[in-house]
Amino acid sequence: MHPVIDVQGAVKQYGVGDAAIFALDGVDLQIKQGEYVAIMGPSGSGKSTLMNIMGALDNMTSGKYFLDGIEIDSLGEDALALVRGRKIGFIFQSFNLIPRTTALANVELPLAYQGIKGKERRERALAALKVVGLSERVNHEPTQLSGGQQQRVAVARALCTRPALLLADEPTGALDSKSTHDLLDLFDQINAAGRTVVLITHEDDVASRAKRVVRMRDGKIISDVLNKRASV
């Protein structure tokens, strides 16, 4: 069985010549179905760049990236949109909900872009909101929700399309400890259900919840270890 994520020799270069900066400097990373991976590293280590490439939000200068066996770099604009919609659920540090739009409408959005209509769409969105524990707040707009609640809406939005892969770029970065704890419990639950989860963090206690920790520095992977999964 092929890995969910297969990054081979990924290079991301900004600028040219003497001014060239390598955000990624030859990264190889394979992640198998059902893994729970934390990517750690200081700022500027290239972890976010790697995440954006894995989420098909950014392209790389050279290298290959296979997502679920599909070579992403060879895809056109429309196919990329499909991949983003169906294969990947992406969670941002800053939530990135559509402003002035209810939680339900936000969660329905990726389903709508996939052409799922009316009742089914609504049911799936409500189910996802129920999973993240926001059934009571479906008609609230982002500004009426706390940071933790907004992030859970974002998780519901990422989950409702039943993606193979859940990518989270510092999802707890803007949250207090209680919300962080709730969100990590949610990720555990999602991973336990068989979904692949990859998250970026620079907090050790967040990373300790993952089964595998990848450390980066200066655009390279410097360590890749399995967690002993110490009791929390």
Next chain:
Amino acid sequence: MSIFEIIRFAIRGLNSNKLRTTLTTLGIAIGVSSVIILLAVGNGSSKAVQAGIEKLGTNTITIQSNRGGFGGGRASASRAASSKPLTVGDAVALSSPINAPDIKQAAPVASASVACAVGTNSSTPGTFNGTWPSWFEASNTSIATGTYFTNDDVTEGRRVAVIGSTVATDLFPGSNPVGQVMRCGGIPFTIIGTTEKKGSNGFQDGDSLVVAPLTAVQRSLTGYNNLQSIVVQAKSAKVQDLAQTEINTIMDSQHKIKNTNNRDYRTLNQASLLQTTSSSNSVFTVLLGMVAAISLLVGGIGITNIMLVTVIERTREIGIRKAIGAPKRAIMTQFLIEATILSLVGGVIGVIGGFAGSHFKIVGVQPIIIPASVFLAFGVSILIGVFFGGYPASRAASLRPIEALRYE
């Protein structure tokens, strides 16, 4: 996803920020209506000036005698000796359809300067004309009440008269003058009609007027050898130059003029007035065009600005939508529909506002809407709105999601 879904997204997008939507619509509406109203005001004042000039009668030529009366001294005295007065015969000759095919009619005018009185009321008409019935048409004068006098009245020398509204209110305040008798210079005239109000032409009151049969006026007031002028009406404004030539030919032969530089009559050709009209028209046209260009430009820049700001403000939203799997086409279509709805609604409100605003007099000018300006303003603002709403949106939709998301 279906187009209906995208339309719903667009409407939701407009709904989700009502203030922005309202302001954008307002901006477009103001752009459109100001173009329409500005052009309507310009057009209205142009039409008002034209109408004012046309009221004076654009296809009439007035022939006046050059005999004496001016200056004095030997030059005019010697000219007076060899010159002839205008006569009814001249008017008859000018009416000949063979020699003057472009002249519709000619009317001799004898003017008196007398006061008219009824009981204790009196009025001194600015104009007291003895003439032929054809004068009414030639001078663009129509009857409000009663009738014109007829050729028969002229032949018989009946003392009947048609009066203007100023004379009517002076002499018969609050009662119908038709059928009553007034005395002018001591001579009784029976009033048979009143003229339509003409208003003032700036120099004299066009309604301070008495018109009576030529023969009656000559017999009782002016004498027979003293025609003031002959009013000639060309068949149309177009053939006025031809009519002018015919007048000169006929009058030169009537008055035995050898040297055309030394005529004993002169003509006041309304063609110069017509020229003034057309030159003032072209000035107005240029002015209107400039007003239109400037207001379209200003309105267009306003719309462009609003649309650009709106879309740039939403680049991040476009990034979010792309990150969760929105195809480029869906995003572009949504923003294009939003821009179209905004432009259409704003445009329609602007047109309605333009029509409503043009009902009111603006600094004394009644605006008259130019139909083309409505289409122009509406079309241009929609084009601008759709382009500057659609183009930046399509650019944003072409960005990689991460670039759009980083956009601040």
